[in-house]
Amino acid sequence: MSTPARVRLAPEVRREQIVAAAQRLYSEQPYDQVSTAALAHEAGVARGLINHYFGDKRELFLEAMRRSVVMPEPELPYFPDKPLDERTRLVVEWILDAAGEYGQAWVNASGAANLHGSSDVQAVIDAADERAARLVLDAIGLPDDEALRVRLRSTAPLFKSVCREWLQRGTLTREEAVSLLTSTILLFVRQEHA
Amino acid sequence: MSTPARVRLAPEVRREQIVAAAQRLYSEQPYDQVSTAALAHEAGVARGLINHYFGDKRELFLEAMRRSVVMPEPELPYFPDKPLDERTRLVVEWILDAAGEYGQAWVNASGAANLHGSSDVQAVIDAADERAARLVLDAIGLPDDEALRVRLRSTAPLFKSVCREWLQRGTLTREEAVSLLTSTILLFVRQEHA
DNA sequence: CAGGCTATTGGCAGAGTGTCAATAACTCCC
């Protein structure tokens, strides 16, 4: 055999490998139906290694979630010369397209499933929403103001639920979704001045 | 001792007792940190009884969730003589007050925490949101139209996130929350005609 | 008060989780 029974990798590489496997499994089954044995098997690794790298099954789950939940980073469109509402519409369209291609993970993670007030899962999602709000604010060309960011991040769950109606249920058209969300954003960022 | 070691109750009573205990525990700890032993102990019951009544630990969790997640039933205000936007505002105020008194559970349950597309938890929340949309539509005095209900239920997560900003983080005032949500509802139910 | 119905229990078997000392892959240096 060309590959020895045991392969030794750089820690970061192995970490990635395990997280990737976790993302794969958790995209098909909920948390408590995925055993550490299954996770280890999918990653092609001994079960103990999961605890070595992540300490905890839950911690690995959170790490996988952090990756799946983040809005795709890159260049949001920016058109300084166009009016605010048009810039906003373009940003919304960009987000919806990204959601469409990028997969369901972002759409499906809109809040805490447990009833617990401050859960670790909620913290992960909050961080992602906060970051998204920052990016959008920047793309629209508004200052990264505390009050503005509060308003924008509270619309993040709305984005996800509207996307669900559009993508998964087909109860809204893309155009309707764009229109509703654009108007909402404008509503939220403008009402600050009132 | 006045109470015998074993007490025999009517099934519905015992069910309630167990669900109530579960609600109590799940409001403090996430799902996978609550053992069936703890649930049974809290309810003052043998562990096996949980499986007898609910079959599954998960099923008990979902039942507890169903109760915590539902918007308080009763009479939403209704003022047929006032204009639409004023009626809407009154309904929004009623909901926010209810959220304020009623506790955090409703606010905290805004979506699925796992990455899994169609989760059982999501189904419970969807049902609650659907029902809430129906109630609100009725209170505002609009017809229970499919298209309208789609729009309204997609705003449910927004209600929850705005309430979180207001109640838990204090980053929005009550008045701001009322104003933002009222405008959003009007936006969503009106844009249908466009 | 006896007998039956069934709510309730306790213990068992299997699966899952975290820990830890032992193992062996890879590197560095001679």
Add this chain to the structure above:
DNA sequence: GGGAGTTATTGACACTCTGCCAATAGCCTG
């Protein structure tokens, strides 16, 4: 090229948790 050291990786062990089921004993009815 080979030996020693570093540390990534493993496998087994102890423990907890879950679901199941036959045995038990409240409560009701006659």
